[in-house]
Amino acid sequence: MNIGAVDIGGTKMAAGVVDERGQVLVWRSMPTDANSLVENAVEQIAGMLRDSLAEACPEGGALDGIGIGCTGPVYRALGTLGYVEFMPGWEGAHITAMLTEITGAEAFIENDADAAALGEWAWGKGRGTQNFMLVTVGTGIGVGLVLNGQLYRGVDGAHPEIGHHFVDPNGPLCFCGGHGCWEVMASGPAMERWAQANHPQGLYRTAQQLCDAAREGEPLAEGAVDRTARYLGIGFANLVTLYTPEMIAVGGGLVQAWELFWPTVERTVQTTCGLVPYERVMITPASMGAQTGLVGAAQVWISRSIEKLS
Ligand SMILES: [Zn+2]
Numbered sequence: 001m002n003i004g005a006v007d008i009g010g011t012k013m014a015a016g017v018v019d020e021r022g023q024v025l026v027w028r029s030m031p032t033d034a035n036s037l038v039e040n041a042v043e044q045i046a047g048m049l050r051d052s053l054a055e056a057c058p059e060g061g062a063l064d065g066i067g068i069g070c071t072g073p074v075y076r077a078l079g080t081l082g083y084v085e086f087m088p089g090w091e092g093a094h095i096t097a098m099l100t101e102i103t104g105a106e107a108f109i110e111n112d113a114d115a116a117a118l119g120e121w122a123w124g125k126g127r128g129t130q131n132f133m134l135v136t137v138g139t140g141i142g143v144g145l146v147l148n149g150q151l152y153r154g155v156d157g158a159h160p161e162i163g164h165h166f167v168d169p170n171g172p173l174c175f176c177g178g179h180g181c182w183e184v185m186a187s188g189p190a191m192e193r194w195a196q197a198n199h200p201q202g203l204y205r206t207a208q209q210l211c212d213a214a215r216e217g218e219p220l221a222e223g224a225v226d227r228t229a230r231y232l233g234i235g236f237a238n239l240v241t242l243y244t245p246e247m248i249a250v251g252g253g254l255v256q257a258w259e260l261f262w263p264t265v266e267r268t269v270q271t272t273c274g275l276v277p278y279e280r281v282m283i284t285p286a287s288m289g290a291q292t293g294l295v296g297a298a299q300v301w302i303s304r305s306i307e308k309l310s
Helices: 038-056 095-103 112-123 182-186 188-198 207-215 219-243 253-272 289-309
Strands: 003-008 012-018 024-031 065-070 107-111 132-137 141-147 247-251 282-285
Touching (some): 003 112, 012 038, 024 289, 065 112, 112 247, 112 289, 219 247, 247 253
Parallel strands (some): 132 247, 247 282
């Protein structure tokens, strides 16, 4: 099976061909140019799909369908994009219909955090669970939630923004309108902002540099990691108390340094989730790594095709 997979983020777009076992066969990527027309972006995506298919099937073949994971709110039933702060001109674009018109293949769309959760649940660590969450901690915090074996969606199919629940009402203002959201307190940029504000001459500019320096015992970097770990811990403890899933998988850039954060996260869960069987909730690094977006997008097409049949 040749499933077209498309991952649209604020800085990068990727597209490729994934098989029915969740293996990415061929893929390509290019920077997202949110200032250009959405029609151009769709042409570029269709081109990447066409080239990937030609490479995956040198003797010729067709795409069985296309799954799309896209950042921000999406109207999954209509196949249109919602408002995203950094791609305002793309709002309302009927991206599934546009891709189908060019490629001839049926297309479905989900929010990228939901797509990633579907991929990790079907083909990664979450396989076999009924209640599963994927938390992606990178430049933001995205969460997708599978409840009773189905992707959870809110009213009108909305994607709940669990990365924007408050962990500190006295924290800084977030673009969502809230103060001290999980994302604004515990993401990579949050750690960088704190380090810069507390040590403007500091040598460590990126979250990864801070993690490396913390491993070597540099006090400022240790402080930044400790603070981030505390807020991560509060968020994870909230998820354990609210949902008590079988598993919470953790993906994104920060998972490279998970051993720095995990002791505090574990302690926070153990000391604050006393009313639920927290010891049965497995919190573990995700398995998909850099391919999460494309694998998840392929699973979007599979799961939506199954929904359509039932
Ligand atoms: Zn927020």
